[in-house]
Amino acid sequence: MIFHHQTMELISQGAEARIYKTSFNAMPAILKERFAKNYRHPELEKRLTKMRMTQEVRCNTRAAKAGVATPTVYNVDMVENKILMEYVHGVPLREVFDGECTNKYDICEQLGLMIAKLHNVNIVHGDLTTSNVLLKSSQDETLVLIDFGLAKSNASTEDKAVDMYVLERAFSSTHPGSQDLFDKVVASYTSALSDKTRAAVITRLKQVQQRGRKREMIG
Structure with missing residues (x-):
């Protein structure tokens, strides 16, 4: 058990x-508690949950070592499926881009560089959206990547392209008319990749985009 009599406030619940x-x-913190899926066999559910928690913590830690700002993990309870981590004071980029921010392009440049650091160590986030990146300060443009619940290591070129496509879809759906912002992210991202990796990811991203457009046409 990590907690016994701590006050806890539910702030969100996902799938x-x-x-x-x-x-x-005595410092603010976040507790993430994975819950069981009743439709799965209990032993299978236990193994899957342990595997996903291990992957989440490992990717978070490796990303931090690669220079990506992430919440510090304080403790992990594999019995109760809980991860205790740093509470990051910041504003989601979703709100920043919807507001009157005057340095959106600078922030997008930092976002691209951050993703490149992640992909350069073969980690993909799995849910790259403007809700999962926090801006700590508008003055220094420090970005913090949160929620590694769908992250994976040993990522392929396809995985990296899909990561970028998920972000592109997040921009287009959450921030209509923001293609120029996403283009800035991509330009910054690709500038920080090796020539070989850059060519491979760009080629694969175009293929992923084409598949996405076909799915939209089919409905």
Whole structure:
């Protein structure tokens, strides 16, 4: 058990987990609790949950070592399927881009560089959206990548292209008319890749985009 009598405030719930705001050593913290899927066999569910939690923590930690700002993981409870981590004070890019921010292009440049750091160590986030990137300060443009629940290591070129496509879809659906912002992200991202990796990812991204357009046409 990580907690016994801590005050916890539910702040969000998704398909896989509940997110609580709590405290750790008198500091604000986040507790992520994965819950069981009743339709799965209990032993299979246990193995899958352990595997996903391990992957999440590992990718978060490796990303931080690669220079990506991520929440610090304080503790992991594999019995109760809980991860205790740093509470990051920041504003989601979703809100930043919808507001009157005057340095959106600079932020997009930083976002592209951040994703490149991640992909250069063969990690993909799996859910790259403007809700999962926090801006800590508008002055220094520090970005923090959160929620590695769908992340994976040993990522292929296809995985990286899909990661970028997910972000492109997030821009187009959440921030209509923002293609120029996404283009800035891509330009910054590709500038930080090796020539070989850049060519491979761009080629594969175009293929993923074409598949996406075909699916939209079919409905």
